[in-house]
Amino acid sequence: MTRPSDRQINSDLIRPLLHTSWRFYLLVLFFGGIVLTAIGTWFYQAYSGYGVTGIKWPVFWGFYITSFVFWIGISHAGTLISAILRLVQAEWRRPVTRCAEVITVFALMIGALFPIAHLGRPWLFFWLAPYPSERLIWPNFRSPLVWDFFAINTYLTGSVLFLLLPMIPDFAVIRDKSTGLRRRIYGALSMGWRGTPKQWHRLETAMSIMAVVILPVAVSVHTIVSFDFSMAPVPMWQSTIFGPYFVAGAIFSGIAGLIIAMAFLRKFLHLEAYLLPVHFENLGKLMLVMAVLWGYFVFNERLVTYYGNEPAEMAVFWRTQRESFAPLYWTMVVCNFVLPVILMGIKYTRKTITGCVIASLGVVVGMWLERFLIIVPSLGHKYLPYAYGIYRPRVLEVVIAGATFAAIVLLYVLFAKVVPIISMWELKTPEHEPGHGDQAPEVQALREVQP
Amino acid sequence: MPRWGMAADLDRCTGCGACVTACHAENNISTVGPYQAMRGRAKHWIRVERYWEGEFPDVRLKFRPVMCQQCGNAPCEPVCPTYASQHTEDGLNAQVYNRCIGTRYCANACPYTVRFFDFFNPEWDKPLHLQLNPDVSLREVGVMEKCTFCVQRIKAATIQAKADETELKDGDIKPACVQSCPAQALVFGDLNDPESAVSRLSESPRGSKLLEDLGTHPAVTYLSRQTQV
Numbered sequence: 035m036t037r038p039s040d041r042q043i044n045s046d047l048i049r050p051l052l053h054t055s056w057r058f059y060l061l062v063l064f065f066g067g068i069v070l071t072a073i074g075t076w077f078y079q080a081y082s083g084y085g086v087t088g089i090k091w092p093v094f095w096g097f098y099i100t101s102f103v104f105w106i107g108i109s110h111a112g113t114l115i116s117a118i119l120r121l122v123q124a125e126w127r128r129p130v131t132r133c134a135e136v137i138t139v140f141a142l143m144i145g146a147l148f149p150i151a152h153l154g155r156p157w158l159f160f161w162l163a164p165y166p167s168e169r170l171i172w173p174n175f176r177s178p179l180v181w182d183f184f185a186i187n188t189y190l191t192g193s194v195l196f197l198l199l200p201m202i203p204d205f206a207v208i209r210d211k212s213t214g215l216r217r218r219i220y221g222a223l224s225m226g227w228r229g230t231p232k233q234w235h236r237l238e239t240a241m242s243i244m245a246v247v248i249l250p251v252a253v254s255v256h257t258i259v260s261f262d263f264s265m266a267p268v269p270m271w272q273s274t275i276f277g278p279y280f281v282a283g284a285i286f287s288g289i290a291g292l293i294i295a296m297a298f299l300r301k302f303l304h305l306e307a308y309l310l311p312v313h314f315e316n317l318g319k320l321m322l323v324m325a326v327l328w329g330y331f332v333f334n335e336r337l338v339t340y341y342g343n344e345p346a347e348m349a350v351f352w353r354t355q356r357e358s359f360a361p362l363y364w365t366m367v368v369c370n371f372v373l374p375v376i377l378m379g380i381k382y383t384r385k386t387i388t389g390c391v392i393a394s395l396g397v398v399v400g401m402w403l404e405r406f407l408i409i410v411p412s413l414g415h416k417y418l419p420y421a422y423g424i425y426r427p428r429v430l431e432v433v434i435a436g437a438t439f440a441a442i443v444l445l446y447v448l449f450a451k452v453v454p455i456i457s458m459w460e461l462k463t464p465e466h467e468p469g470h471g472d473q474a475p476e477v478q479a480l481r482e483v484q485p
Numbered sequence: 486m487p488r489w490g491m492a493a494d495l496d497r498c499t500g501c502g503a504c505v506t507a508c509h510a511e512n513n514i515s516t517v518g519p520y521q522a523m524r525g526r527a528k529h530w531i532r533v534e535r536y537w538e539g540e541f542p543d544v545r546l547k548f549r550p551v552m553c554q555q556c557g558n559a560p561c562e563p564v565c566p567t568y569a570s571q572h573t574e575d576g577l578n579a580q581v582y583n584r585c586i587g588t589r590y591c592a593n594a595c596p597y598t599v600r601f602f603d604f605f606n607p608e609w610d611k612p613l614h615l616q617l618n619p620d621v622s623l624r625e626v627g628v629m630e631k632c633t634f635c636v637q638r639i640k641a642a643t644i645q646a647k648a649d650e651t652e653l654k655d656g657d658i659k660p661a662c663v664q665s666c667p668a669q670a671l672v673f674g675d676l677n678d679p680e681s682a683v684s685r686l687s688e689s690p691r692g693s694k695l696l697e698d699l700g701t702h703p704a705v706t707y708l709s710r711q712t713q714v
Contacts, residue, residue: 174565
């Protein structure tokens with residue numbers, strides 16, 4: 035692989051920041067419009083009462099909680115993948131890490147909005163936070179929703195740090211290459227970065243610490259999200275496998291989200307020289323592993339339920355397996371297992387970006403369905419036959435859940451406008467260089483010519 | 486300290502629905518109209534479940550009044566993030582409306598599905614608002630509500646007994662459903678008092694709890710129907 039020169043890297047990756055085409059405004063206008071519509075729709079819901087949604091007795095959770103779990107899952111793309119790849123020193127990760135970490139931060143922000151959006155009285159959401167209040171009451175620390183609140187906040191803080199740290203040297207490059215107000219802003223953001231060996235050393239140390247710290251946090255976040263379900267005595271919810279099952283599914287959907295985002299970036303920001311087919315292929319291999327793992331968990335969950343033969347659970351089991359939810363269920367199996375295993379298992383399709391993107395789109399759809407199929411069939415079919423019910427989403431919920439996809443594109447587009455979407459200094463650091471990253475690239479370049 | 490409980494004699498229940506009506510009147514439960522009811526927004530703190538057994542024409546109709554079972558080990562309580570669903574000293578599952586932020590987690594966790602959500606602000610056509618019970622607070626949009634065993638009546642009777650310096654007698658307290666049941670199928674009282682009617686009925690060999698194997702320790706005992714062969 036011929037590496038683009040440092041100068042080339044700088045100009046290629048800073049170009050989107052300095053030059054704005056009409057396409058950018060069109061994208062922002064289009065996706066911004068969708069997001070604003072959804073926000074307006076939600077205010078309408080908050081104003082007129084929750085009854086304008088399709089939520090009903092006995093299915094009290096629907097599209098919103100599905101979206102919540104889905105986006106928290108997608109958020110495992112970044113930090114987790116990039117932290118793992120950093121720790122195992124996979125060199126191919128370099129152009130991929132920032133794209134991934136950005137997904138994490140934005141997907142978390144979107145996902146974290148849903149538990150608030152779905153509240154009956156969303157204006158009181160801050161009662162989840164422990165603070166000394168005139169109500170003289172703490173949040174209930176036994177409630178998985180409170181664990182969620184802490185887990186998501188911790189993960190968000192951690193991933194923002196993990197994203198910001200390696201941006202500092204890049205901010206410094208932009209500072210040096212720009213003038214006026216932009217120079218002042220990026221100057222402040224780069225926090226006095228001069229590229230001294232000491233600074234590089236500190237950055238590397240901080241990154242290593244963060245990579246180690248973020249891993250257990252990421253695993254715990256989705257385990258705790260799964261606890262929202264497995265802690266309640268609802269048929270097919272109370273399962274010991276939910277923790278690892280959700281974490282695996284989260285990483286799985288995260289990789290899919292990352293592949294789709296990378297394909298778009300490559301196309302629209304002309305990053306063909308940086309995001310190579312080999313990156314897609316490697317992520318495709320990871321996705322293949324996760325698809326097989328996901329299949330194993332689903333098979334395990336289903337088989338244990340089937341042999342357990344508990345009447346209430348079996349009612350839900352057959353509902354998803356061959357009754358009203360069967361079409362969705364088998365679509366999920368095809369999207370999450372058959373499609374990625376075939377496309378990523380065959381070398382020919384795995385090596386093409388199109389093949390990777392098609393498999394990823396399937397996985398995103400399949401994982402969304404998976405969360406829906408965990409939540410809704412169980413709630414509509416609890417123990418007493420008198421209280422069976424069917425949930426149908428209303429347009430309003432579909433708009434809000436659908437607009438999250440526009441929201442992530444919008445945030446991504448805006449982000450790519452202010453920060454190079456590929457970490458420039460990581461690209462420049464020579465690969466397999468003894469002690470790479472310990473010193474500024476310039477110093478290392480000097481060292482290369484000396485005997 | 487008493488532990489409030491109820492017994493429902495299914496042999497006596499005729500499924501007339503008087504308890505449902507009385508509960509609505511006593512507890513200011515708003516009705517939502519036919520359209521919203523069709524969409525699953527109706528609220529009945531007590532309901533009469535109807536189950537048919539057998540094949541036509543050999544059918545047998547069974548009624549079962551179901552209200553909050555005031556579980557001793559309630560699944561709704563630990564999941565509430567704001568302590569809106571909370572256990573009281575006298576064994577009730579209290580629902581503190583003002584603490585509720587409407588996560589609806591309790592309703593999902595409840596195996597009996599006896600918790601109801603206020604999808605809209607309650608409304609009463611004039612002059613129906615004049616019939617509201619001043620002892621029961623109205624619930625605004627976005628909170629959960631459920632059967633309280635008519636806690637306002639329990640409190641009123643307890644306070645009155647204290648003021649009169651007398652002991653509460655068995656049968657002094659009657660929730661609206663118990664009071665209105667023409668067949669006297671429902672009996673309410675203190676389970677900690679071995680002499681009370683409800684204690685004796687709870688120990689009947691006909692007695693069973695609803696979904697007992699979930700380990701919720703319900704405070705409501707159902708006395709099964711006797712088969713007449």
